[in-house]
Amino acid sequence: MVLKDDQLLAVKGAVEAGKEILKIYDSADFSTDFKADNSPLTSADLASNKKILEYLNQSSFPIVSEETKMVTFDERTNWNTLWMVDPLDGTKEFIKRNGEFTVNIALIVHNEPVFGVIYVPVSRELYIGQVDKATSIKVVLNEEHELPNSFDTPGAQLIPQAPNSSRIRVVGSRSHMNQDTQDFIDNLKSDFEEIDIVSKGSSLKFCLVAEGLADVYPRYAPTMEWDTAAGQAICEAVGLEVISKDTGEPLRYNREDMLNGHFLVRHKSA
Incomplete structure (x- = not known):
């Protein structure tokens, strides 16, 4: 890179x-x-x-x-x-x-x-x-927070993983789990034998999916544009989607109202 x-x-x-x-x-x-x-x-x-x-x-x-x-x-x-x-x-x-x-x-x-x-x-x-x-x-980075001379480090590239037929890993928030999110998780039970909940705070939830450590991230709670923009870029760069529940389209930015609606981070094949 x-x-x-x-x-x-x-x-x-x-x-x-x-x-x-x-x-x-x-x-x-x-x-x-x-x-x-x-x-x-x-x-x-x-x-x-x-x-x-x-x-x-x-x-x-x-x-x-x-x-x-x-x-x-x-x-x-x-x-x-x-x-x-x-x-x-x-x-x-x-x-x-x-x-x-x-x-x-x-x-x-x-x-x-x-x-x-x-x-x-x-x-x-x-x-x-x-x-x-x-x-x-x-x-x-090292303990001094120094940037590497090159970002082409072996193994650095993120590769998301699609869920298998029996198990799906769902990202949940440490601070914002609610009934809408729980309903989304419950609806997955008809398609998957096992549902694992991976809890994380902040924009690390985007990173988990991009890194292949989780499969889907439903965000059914308020966020602002600055909460999601960097995570969306990182996810879209590896072929994931960050889709608005209201529009069915990717989240857009620099809107008049900078409050995001509900959205879902997923694989395009989902």
Whole structure:
């Protein structure tokens, strides 16, 4: 995998933001506030956002970030290319200190995610997806969070696995399992003898399917565009679909209402 200059900025920004998050995470001394929608906000969210902006502002593309004042749709609608950023996805997991939180950055072109990076600061796992190259990779950085000289590491390429005829692995959320999700799982019982539930927080749920560690991810709970854009790019780059339950089409981005409806991450043959 060869990264373009703008893509490399995003990767460096995600990793450096992850290091800023860990400084606060390891100190266990972080303040928690709540936004208007009652979602938590910590000093780590803000420190990560600041670091990401330092990198992405070197590119020529505008930025939409969860932790930056939202630009009006009248202005955004003229943006054909933009960055979509979640500086700390899984703030609840961060507060719980279970390590399952990520930094998400995606590049959106004509309402579609074409590039995505997800960094997991605690485990130092770095996921990168290039949709036009039909390639996603995962590498594990060293303890200093240094990027490798090359991303063409043997075994780095992600390869999803289709479910077999008797067993399916379903990704569930640690924080958002609900009745709609349970109903989806129950409906699978007519087609599969065994259903395994794989629980994960944050955008790692996308990564599990892309990596072949799970087969399907039903998300029947609210998300915002910045929660899903990077994961969708990584999944689509390996031939998976991220399909809106409402439209039957892939999720679109930079919409006037940036709240996603329910969606399903699946194999195209599903």
